[in-house]
Amino acid sequence: MAILSPRGEDFPRWYQDVLAKAELADNGPVRGTMVIRPYGYAIWERMQADVDSRIKATGAVNAYFPLFIPESYLRREAQHVEGFSPELAVVTHGGGKELEEPVVVRPTSETVIGEYMAKWTQSYRDLPLLLNQWANVVRWELRPRLFLRTSEFLWQEGHTAHVDEADAAAYARRIHLEVYLEFMTSVLALPVFVGRKTAKERFAGATNTLTLEAMMGDGKALQMATSHELGQNFARAFDIGFLGADGRRHLAWTTSWGSSTRMIGGLIMAHGDDNGLRVPPRLAPTQVLVLPVRDDAALVEQVSGITEGLRAAGVRVQLDVRPGLSFGRRVTDAELKGIPVRVELGPRDLAAGTVTLARRDTSEKIVIPLDDVLTRVPALLDDVQDTMYSTALAARDARTHDVGNLDEAVEAASVGFARLPWVAVGDSGEARLAEESLTIRCIQRPDGTIPDSADEPDLVCIVARAY
Amino acid sequence: MAILSPRGEDFPRWYQDVLAKAELADNGPVRGTMVIRPYGYAIWERMQADVDSRIKATGAVNAYFPLFIPESYLRREAQHVEGFSPELAVVTHGGGKELEEPVVVRPTSETVIGEYMAKWTQSYRDLPLLLNQWANVVRWELRPRLFLRTSEFLWQEGHTAHVDEADAAAYARRIHLEVYLEFMTSVLALPVFVGRKTAKERFAGATNTLTLEAMMGDGKALQMATSHELGQNFARAFDIGFLGADGRRHLAWTTSWGSSTRMIGGLIMAHGDDNGLRVPPRLAPTQVLVLPVRDDAALVEQVSGITEGLRAAGVRVQLDVRPGLSFGRRVTDAELKGIPVRVELGPRDLAAGTVTLARRDTSEKIVIPLDDVLTRVPALLDDVQDTMYSTALAARDARTHDVGNLDEAVEAASVGFARLPWVAVGDSGEARLAEESLTIRCIQRPDGTIPDSADEPDLVCIVARAY
Known part of the structure; x- marks a missing residue:
């Protein structure tokens, strides 16, 4: 379901x-x-x-x-x-x-x-x-x-x-x-x-x-x-x-x-992933969502304090105490919207003086002392930001293949990007790629920088299907 | 000219x-x-x-x-x-x-x-x-x-x-x-x-x-x-x-x-006035323009320091050292654009350790010790803001006349606003005003607040020509 x-x-x-x-x-x-x-x-x-x-x-x-x-x-x-x-x-x-x-x-x-x-x-x-x-x-x-x-x-x-x-x-x-x-x-x-x-x-x-x-x-x-x-x-x-x-x-x-x-x-x-959007913390309109596990006066008082503390520390934070919505529904909604970090607080946390931090990018949950929340959350947001970039980079690199000719480019571009010597494209290469619904996305130097002209030696081009 | x-x-x-x-x-x-x-x-x-x-x-x-x-x-x-x-x-x-x-x-x-x-x-x-x-x-x-x-x-x-x-x-x-x-x-x-x-x-x-x-x-x-x-x-x-x-x-x-x-x-x-726009400091994209009287290395160094100091103090400040434009032209331009305060510095100021503050709203010029510039300018901006409001209010009040009937309203509205008992307008009053290109701008309580309905007793209305 x-x-x-x-x-x-x-x-x-x-x-x-x-x-x-x-x-x-x-x-x-x-x-x-x-x-x-x-x-x-x-x-x-x-x-x-x-x-x-x-x-x-x-x-x-x-x-x-x-x-x-x-x-x-x-x-x-x-x-x-x-x-x-x-x-x-x-x-x-x-x-x-x-x-x-x-x-x-x-x-x-x-x-x-x-x-x-x-x-x-x-x-x-x-x-x-x-x-x-x-x-x-x-x-x-x-x-x-x-x-x-x-x-x-x-x-x-x-x-x-x-x-x-x-x-x-x-x-x-x-x-x-x-x-x-x-x-x-x-x-x-x-x-x-x-x-x-x-x-x-x-x-x-x-x-x-x-x-x-x-x-x-x-x-x-x-x-x-x-x-x-x-x-x-x-x-x-x-x-x-x-x-x-x-x-x-x-x-x-x-x-x-x-x-x-x-x-x-x-x-x-x-x-995005199977649970919805994932928004990097530096972009996120809401970086942190604070959620009490249930609608209980002592919990709500505690989460309100956490929310105010995080807001004062410059975090874009929201408190979700919507009536009539279960904790599970509120978590699902936060995941759909890709809110980077959730701060969750239940009765056991309250008794133990802890809170649970849930990160959206890795689904990891971390139980920390309540007193550490104002220092740990900003650091966690930085880590989520860095991890999202490195994860996206690894995923891209895994699907980017260096190839030597157009046939190999067509093959590689069926699942990702092909990187091909620009000279291998030749006069009719772009037309050939177009037949396969592929285009040259860009021409760049081997080190990934922008060439001053398309005539520089040793240039490569990125071939892919595109939106 | x-x-x-x-x-x-x-x-x-x-x-x-x-x-x-x-x-x-x-x-x-x-x-x-x-x-x-x-x-x-x-x-x-x-x-x-x-x-x-x-x-x-x-x-x-x-x-x-x-x-x-x-x-x-x-x-x-x-x-x-x-x-x-x-x-x-x-x-x-x-x-x-x-x-x-x-x-x-x-x-x-x-x-x-x-x-x-x-x-x-x-x-x-x-x-x-x-x-x-x-x-x-x-x-x-x-x-x-x-x-x-x-x-x-x-x-x-x-x-x-x-x-x-x-x-x-x-x-x-x-x-x-x-x-x-x-x-x-x-x-x-x-x-x-x-x-x-x-x-x-x-x-x-x-x-x-x-x-x-x-x-x-x-x-x-x-x-x-x-x-x-x-x-x-x-x-x-x-x-x-x-x-x-x-x-x-x-x-x-x-x-x-x-x-x-x-x-x-x-x-x-x-x-606005005959010299151009006047922008209130809280709105102004540039609140303060710093102007050296001439293009001289010692002056430019000093005005650059003033500019940096004001910027660090949170003032929206620009330095105008455009080449080929006389001091007079730069002042005229600042007045046209309505920049609230100018900080002007000439050779005599440099020798005396002073700067001249020129306010756009009143045209007043104030010579102050250079060392006071970071405290005096923000206070002056507040004063310009307040003075602009009170000047506009006095001008409006001077041209707003309480009248008792439609004829007097037509007369008063030829030079400003007429304030008239709402009951004096009657069924055909708005049509009569329209013949004179006048409209009822609003209905309000005598104390200037918003009535809950047009049927409240003692309401007044503002009659004027309008854009």
Whole structure:
């Protein structure tokens, strides 16, 4: 009588079950849209706050651009319009009348931000112009899947303009490593492969796309965030120019970079297990749930004291004394929601002066003296965070295989990731992989760092099935 | 050669000038839309953070509902559809095809949230259900004005369901007083009249609307936020029912309440002067700007130390050493942006061991010993906050006149607010006021508190021209 479909048997169904039972999200009334429920949104707010402060630390500032974009804007950059036109939602009526010119609901704000960057940039002194926006975007989806692929999703999109190519490239890389990689590694507890996309897999209009690729519980890859160098393509299309120190007019070099509610899907699929979600402590809206084994005045008084003590120590803690719910039901619910640590207190604990700490990641239970709870819980949260990362890393490594040719890559990628010399892909390699529903997730150096170009010697690429 | 049109001569033009010169906002490319520039958005982020924490303190949680709503949802509540249909933006095409059923871009999420509240509410134990959402909404505007009236704006909308009318009414009032009134008074430094709307001025579908009304620099009123009791109207339309403690099924009682980027317009128009914006210190993204009088190594070293010291003391401080900009230009810019306090340091200060504190609200300059800067600046910020409130209150009181009948109200409201006995309005009073472009902004008790009904004796009403 399992609450969830077993993860190993039917991964997509398990994923749907977790979304529903952990109360993360629901389907919206219009096909492809999503309702993010309070617990799912609390996770998103924590992601937002952390990513936002990292973005600001690089010098970027937030702004807000309109939801509606004139259709003509998208047409100005040829590859961009090609990339997005099948996915657009179009408003034809407003204020009770047919509009003279239909407007598009933004699939990304690249074009409208380009238009305003051009207005705001006069001199080289105005550069770099480092903008970020938190917003909803719309890309019509025929095969929606909550958090992974929805017609509307929430994201941040950064857009920057620079005096030269080197500054643009350095900034895109800085965002990629200091914001995204750091956040995923240290907060999401997710190991990611970092590298360049192939020309075929690049963002529409980009000259270089950097990516971070995580392995999900079914061995498939999820692209967690991307950072693009756009060369002068958008600057040319939107006339983002500036007067240089040399007194002459130049075109700027731009970048863009984004991360979205898709990361919640990645969190679920990478860390979840048969009992539900597992949320790393640094991300968790509730790090610790305090539970009395039964509804007894002496127990409730004790757990209230523990809760206040932990809260004062800076732990995000909740007390669960919901009436009419058995201890077992409350434990099951905490496990479904992936709360990292439970502090459980029963009559025997009360008599013995102990409490039980239950960790969600390993299911281990530890009985400690009550007096130690304020020192042991924060240390345990750190340990859960570290263990979740090393467990995810070991799982990924166990399913990542070094291979020498495309046939071996196809074989290895049926259960996980294949790492292959980039030269072994050759001219027709990507087409061959596509026949097997595989893609090159990224190109990287043998030591896992980002190459400056796809022509460096000894590069490897990661091949996988992907969401 | 004033930078701004004089506020007393052409208030609307002054407002546009402040928006442009303080770099707060721009018109978007689609008529009626708005680009919120980084400085304007930083103000919004501070508003959001403060209001959000107050909302959460009442027990509400955030969630996110879809941008697109089926047209049929709006039709379910008759008054609601009447209220919004002239303002709707309609998506007819998605994914390259005409949609089978057009969808509406949310003008408010009342209806879609009602639908999900019905799914999530089974028993009286699930209530109250206290939800809030931060989102963009769209209401097509023919006469847009940035921040005040734009086709797209940002807001928070709260939606709650309760077991009975009393609980719903008490919660709406709590939000109104503990969140909105407190925020406006103590953070925005804005005095507001609080009260009920007349039946004519209520939100479409509400049984009671509470409002907060502030006086702008031209004597007109701006509605700063509203909180609605919706009775059982939405619960009936969306079937938000629950099994009561009595074992029988009941309809819930719902509320909704919202505040938006319009508050930025109110901030500008209430506190701005001929030199630009004035931002109260508790709201200000930058509370203190540190300025060396010229670009000199000894000065820059000293101001850097002051900046670091203030930052360490918890002050939101920036150092302005932009090259190529004269001291005068930098001061003008700080005044346009309304930064509450400037710390200025010149060669004479350096020699004398002093610094000059310049307050934006009164234009007063104070020379203090350098060693006192870390104690004097925080105290000065508190004083600026208090002074801005008392100045705004005195200005409002000077333009608010107690009158006895409608004719006198029309006269008084030509330059400010009129306060009139509610009984003097009579059956045709609101129509008479409407002929003069006046409205009743709120009904309140003589002591300024919110009446429980419009039938209480001795009530007064505030009459004004309004944005």
